[in-house]
Amino acid sequence: MSWTAVRRWRxxxxxxxxxxxxxxxxxxxxxxxxxxxxxxxSDEALDQVAAIEGEPPGAAVMVCARTVFTAPLEWCAVLLxxxxxxxxxxxxxxxxxxxxxxxxxxxxxxxxxxxxxxxxLSDAALCITMGSDATVASVDEALPEHARHLGFGHRFSVAWxxxxxxxxxxxxDAALHDGAGCMSPVALFTPLPPAQIVTPLAAAMxxxxxxxxxxxxxxxxxxxxxxxxxLALAVGTVxxxxxxxxxxxPVACFVPVALPRVLAVHQVADRATFEALLAPHRLGLSTIGxxxxxxxxxxxxxxxxxQMQRPPLVRxxxxxxxxxxxxx
Amino acid sequence: xRPWTGAAASLADRIAAFVRGSLxxxxxxxxxxxxxxxxxxxxxxxxxLASLIEAPVRRWDQIPxxxxxxxxxLPIGTVGRDEPAVIFRTSGTTGGGRGxxxxxxxxxxxxxxxxxxxxxxxxxxxxxVALLEDPATAPDASLSHMVxxxxxxxxxxxxxxxxxxxxxxxxDGEGAPVLLASTAFALAxxxxxxxxxxxxxxxxxxxxxxxxxxxxxxxxxxxxxxxxRLRPARLVTEYGMTELSSQLWGAPGLPxxxxxxxxxxxxxxxxxxxxxxxxxxxxxxxxxxxxxxxLGIETMDQGRIRSDGAVQLLGxxxxxxxxxxxxxxxxxxxxxxxxxxPT
Numbered sequence: 001m002s003w004t005a006v007r008r009w010r011x012x013x014x015x016x017x018x019x020x021x022x023x024x025x026x027x028x029x030x031x032x033x034x035x036x037x038x039x040x041x042s043d044e045a046l047d048q049v050a051a052i053e054g055e056p057p058g059a060a061v062m063v064c065a066r067t068v069f070t071a072p073l074e075w076c077a078v079l080l081x082x083x084x085x086x087x088x089x090x091x092x093x094x095x096x097x098x099x100x101x102x103x104x105x106x107x108x109x110x111x112x113x114x115x116x117x118x119x120x121l122s123d124a125a126l127c128i129t130m131g132s133d134a135t136v137a138s139v140d141e142a143l144p145e146h147a148r149h150l151g152f153g154h155r156f157s158v159a160w161x162x163x164x165x166x167x168x169x170x171x172x173d174a175a176l177h178d179g180a181g182c183m184s185p186v187a188l189f190t191p192l193p194p195a196q197i198v199t200p201l202a203a204a205m206x207x208x209x210x211x212x213x214x215x216x217x218x219x220x221x222x223x224x225x226x227x228x229x230x231l232a233l234a235v236g237t238v239x240x241x242x243x244x245x246x247x248x249x250p251v252a253c254f255v256p257v258a259l260p261r262v263l264a265v266h267q268v269a270d271r272a273t274f275e276a277l278l279a280p281h282r283l284g285l286s287t288i289g290x291x292x293x294x295x296x297x298x299x300x301x302x303x304x305x306x307q308m309q310r311p312p313l314v315r316x317x318x319x320x321x322x323x324x325x326x327x328x
Numbered sequence: 329x330r331p332w333t334g335a336a337a338s339l340a341d342r343i344a345a346f347v348r349g350s351l352x353x354x355x356x357x358x359x360x361x362x363x364x365x366x367x368x369x370x371x372x373x374x375x376x377l378a379s380l381i382e383a384p385v386r387r388w389d390q391i392p393x394x395x396x397x398x399x400x401x402l403p404i405g406t407v408g409r410d411e412p413a414v415i416f417r418t419s420g421t422t423g424g425g426r427g428x429x430x431x432x433x434x435x436x437x438x439x440x441x442x443x444x445x446x447x448x449x450x451x452x453x454x455x456x457v458a459l460l461e462d463p464a465t466a467p468d469a470s471l472s473h474m475v476x477x478x479x480x481x482x483x484x485x486x487x488x489x490x491x492x493x494x495x496x497x498x499x500d501g502e503g504a505p506v507l508l509a510s511t512a513f514a515l516a517x518x519x520x521x522x523x524x525x526x527x528x529x530x531x532x533x534x535x536x537x538x539x540x541x542x543x544x545x546x547x548x549x550x551x552x553x554x555x556x557r558l559r560p561a562r563l564v565t566e567y568g569m570t571e572l573s574s575q576l577w578g579a580p581g582l583p584x585x586x587x588x589x590x591x592x593x594x595x596x597x598x599x600x601x602x603x604x605x606x607x608x609x610x611x612x613x614x615x616x617x618x619x620x621x622x623l624g625i626e627t628m629d630q631g632r633i634r635s636d637g638a639v640q641l642l643g644x645x646x647x648x649x650x651x652x653x654x655x656x657x658x659x660x661x662x663x664x665x666x667x668x669x670p671t
Contacts, residue, residue, distance in 0.1 A: 220647035222598035223610055223628055227395040234379040234402055253401070 037070035045313035054327025085111035155182035155286035169306030171204030331432035350588035393624035399427030405621035416470035448577035454479030459510035505529030573617035583638035
């Protein structure tokens with residue numbers, strides 16, 4: 001067990017500036033996401049994980065996605081803490097933050113390395129994949145029969161807000177990772193009249209942009225934002241400012257696709273209607289940020305607004321008890 | 329019978345006169361005057377377009393360009409749902425259903441498409457072998473509709489599946505030049521079937537890309553294989569889309585030429601602002617023949633515009649979903665097996 005080294009690794013990582021490795025986020029955005037992910041690796045949380053009994057795998061590979069650069073942090077912490085050698089397989093030519101993670105780990109004697117070679121999959125006893133559904137399927141096919149595979153494909157998240165006072169925190173959820181994470185809200189559903197929501201939410205989006213400016217848009221993302229905006233101009237309402245927009249749209253226009261700092265606002269009658277609307281998307285639903293204590297959906301993480309992208313270490317990930325599934 | 333009345337009929341006449349006149353070197357009026365007149369009429373009769381007007385429109389390039397994907401979500405254009413219409417539909421391969429391009433008549437489409445094709449491909453053979461679906465069974469396929477206007481066509485992709493035997497039989501013993509009209513993917517599939525050379529003087533027309541999928545033959549390799557195996561007198565490329573009434577024509581390695589009644593603007597995809605000439609950007613197209621739908625279309629393609637208006641096409645915007653007619657044959661091919669690796 002190497003939990004002490006993991007704590008030191010976490011502390012050494014705090015001293016790094018992740019921004020140069022994360023060009024799609026603003027420097028402030030990269031820092032905020034980095035700090036949020038490291039905060040989750042608290043001593044108390046690591047102690048809880050260390051107390052879970054089981055046989056760790058002999059070796060593991062994690063296939064990292066391009067989008068949420070902090071995603072490997074918690075997996076590294078847990079697997080390395082248990083003494084499992086881990087290889088981070090990053091997208092070809094895009095190592096992102098992985099060199100920093102491995103350099104600091106190796107300096108402490110933790111068995112972490114990174115590569116873009118796909119053949120590392122052939123030696124893995126355990127493989128964790130983050131990415132598109134196609135990537136997960138592709139990795140599944142490439143793994144040897146004896147390997148265990150935890151694949152996490154595309155997921156999306158939404159907010160269910162019943163009080164206007166809760167919306168400001170949703171803007172923070174939308175700001176972290178610029179909406180690229182599967183725990184970032186793609187839409188806000190509310191039984192309240194949109195006017196009650198949009199005004200405070202717009203103010204919070206302005207504040208979020210001030211404190212964590214949006215990063216540079218990918219070309220196709222800019223085009224897609226214009227498409228969604230055009231839809232809202234035609235059948236809804238657009239409220240927008242520098243690098244953010246709120247699109248009031250009929251629920252029929254809901255799409256589970258995240259756009260950076262662009263939140264759809266859908267009014268629905270009540271919680272039951274909201275749940276019915278999500279029913280066709282349940283398998284893809286990761287997290288609901290909500291101020292409604294009565295909301296509970298099996299397999300879906302429900303949390304307070306503002307905590308959507310700050311998941312605790314000890315939890316189920318997309319409905320999977322990942323802390324136990326990574327043990328024998 | 330002309331489907332247009334009143335102001336629309338007058339505009340249709342002006343557009344037809346513009347097409348004919350501009351090909352003769354003397355358009356009867358400036359592009360901008362006609363574009364603004366069409367836009368005003370469209371905005372008055374299309375609530376979707378009207379909702380997209382956020383600032384006064386004084387120049388043709390200020391006319392709102394409707395994102396192509398919006399055709400899937402909303403009824404775009406001036407043709408009411410209960411009005412008779414010619415309807416072209418997108419392939420629906422990018423998800424979210426199929427977009428519809430509704431027009432009262434294909435008269436302007438046919439006029440512009442045939443006139444510009446004949447201008448760009450002088451001596452185009454009138455005997456046509458199409459690796460496309462027959463419009464009799466796929467009346468909503470705009471590409472098939474266009475090719476049908478070019479001459480006497482035999483169709484060889486029933487249900488989107490290339491009919492290799494029928495194609496061989498059609499070309500076997502053919503002595504007169506033909507126009508082989510195909511999507512890129514269907515052509516690649518045909519070339520893998522070891523076809524014989526085409527009759528002397530034949531022309532190959534390729535349109536569409538590979539839409540995010542992989543084939544051993546693509547890009548320059550496809551063109552080289554086409555020259556090597558089919559030995560056409562000429563290989564031409566065509567760029568069009570369901571939501572447009574006009575097309576651009578080019579050749580491998582050369583930019584696409586728009587007709588005088590269609591203009592292309594490159595914009596910064598992040599901001600939507602027009603870019604200086606020659607800079608790479610997202611393409612917006614303004615097509616005067618789109619009388620019944622909408623003049624301006626914002627594509628998910630990128631390219632550079634030269635000073636003469638020609639377009640160097642650079643494919644899809646990075647991260648944009650694949651799209652288009654090539655997938656009809658391609659998907660059937662992938663399902664069938666050989667080489668169909670979508671990763």
